[in-house]
Amino acid sequence: MSPEIDFRQGILALAPLAGFTDLPFRSIVKKIGVDLTFSEMISANALKYRCAKTFKMLEKSPQESPYIVQIAGSDLDAIKEAVLILNDYEGIDGIDLNCGCPVPKIISQEAGSSLLLNLPHMQAILETIKKYSNKRYTSAKVRLGFNTKIPEEIAKACERAGVDFISMHGRTRAGAYKAEVDYEAIARAQACVNVPIIANGDITSYEKALHVKEMTGCKSLMIGRGAVGNPWIFHQIKHGNVGIEKEKILEMVLEHFDAMVVCYADKATAIFRKHLHTYSKGFREASEFRNRINRIDDETQMRATIREFFSQNN
Ligand SMILES: Cc1cc2nc3c(=O)[nH]c(=O)nc-3n(C[C@H](O)[C@H](O)[C@H](O)COP(=O)(O)O)c2cc1C
Numbered sequence: 670m671s672p673e674i675d676f677r678q679g680i681l682a683l684a685p686l687a688g689f690t691d692l693p694f695r696s697i698v699k700k701i702g703v704d705l706t707f708s709e710m711i712s713a714n715a716l717k718y719r720c721a722k723t724f725k726m727l728e729k730s731p732q733e734s735p736y737i738v739q740i741a742g743s744d745l746d747a748i749k750e751a752v753l754i755l756n757d758y759e760g761i762d763g764i765d766l767n768c769g770c771p772v773p774k775i776i777s778q779e780a781g782s783s784l785l786l787n788l789p790h791m792q793a794i795l796e797t798i799k800k801y802s803n804k805r806y807t808s809a810k811v812r813l814g815f816n817t818k819i820p821e822e823i824a825k826a827c828e829r830a831g832v833d834f835i836s837m838h839g840r841t842r843a844g845a846y847k848a849e850v851d852y853e854a855i856a857r858a859q860a861c862v863n864v865p866i867i868a869n870g871d872i873t874s875y876e877k878a879l880h881v882k883e884m885t886g887c888k889s890l891m892i893g894r895g896a897v898g899n900p901w902i903f904h905q906i907k908h909g910n911v912g913i914e915k916e917k918i919l920e921m922v923l924e925h926f927d928a929m930v931v932c933y934a935d936k937a938t939a940i941f942r943k944h945l946h947t948y949s950k951g952f953r954e955a956s957e958f959r960n961r962i963n964r965i966d967d968e969t970q971m972r973a974t975i976r977e978f979f980s981q982n983n
Pocket residue numbers: 684685686687688689709710739767768769770810838846869870871872891892893894895
């Protein structure tokens with residue numbers, strides 16, 4: 670029996686970030702105290718073709734529970750087939766539909782944020798997931814609209830489809846990742862539905878988390894980029910802005926790197942560089958460190974360089 674997500678109390682979720690929130694990163698964040706994790710976006714068509722790379726993306730750490738798999742797609746038959754495949758896969762507590770991706774390749778397939786241009790179709794996809802899924806939760810991750818803001822209509826269509834919760838990024842597709850996040854629009858959406866909404870967008874600190882809760886009236890928050898390089902943010906928000914000791918940062922970075930090696934073997938060192946770039950932000954001589962690690966391919970050398978840099982900065 671999958672655990673209940675306590676929306677009455679309010680939860681903290683890690684946003685899906687393709688290329689970042691993979692199994693190693695999620696396992697670190699989970700240990701720090703996030704309540705809910707999502708897989709990176711997985712194409713319903715890719716699931717249908719059962720390719721090994723796609724199945725690897727479904728893997729989760731044993732601590733990740735509840736764990737939601739996010740799918741992207743538009744074709745009802747492909748969605749149904751993807752759901753039936755996921756039904757055979759244990760350890761998944763819910764299926765989330767991506768209705769926010771702004772990338773042209775996804776838009777051209779009438780998936781992601783383009784579903785916000787056709788709410789009856791978005792609703793039909795969610796109903797299909799709800800109908801065929803054997804998982805406890807069905808959910809949608811949405812933006813405020815495609816070009817114009819229609820948060821209330823979007824939330825109502827999700828509710829009509831019977832979703833258990835909605836994650837709402839407070840920008841339109843046109844707003845990409847830079848426009849100012851409209852928390853009042855999220856508040857308007859939450860005010861017109863009974864389904865819990867998880868507020869998302871630009872939450873980067875404890876103070877901002879309090880502000881977003883107040884502005885949106887949402888008890889639950891979702892954090893993406895604010896957690897990259899600072900997974901500790903979940904601890905800070907839960908326990909009231911507790912700083913992290915420098916020794917703990919070294920321990921966390923090394924643990925993350927070890928998890929990367931388990932997951933990606935000899936590719937881990939290269940993939941981990943982007944995380945080191947953000948972990949080192951704000952440290953002395955960070956740009957020199959970044960230049961150095963960009964040239965390291967060897968795992969042992971990388972570990973030693975991490976150890977040296979983050980201990981010197983103590
Ligand atoms: C690099 C990157 C990858 C993303 N990948 C996904 C994804 O796979 N699925 C999804 O629903 N949203 C994705 N998003 C959007 C985030 O989940 C989130 O809604 C957005 O970044 C705003 O939240 P933040 O300011 O806390 O990062 C991605 C965003 C970025 C920057």
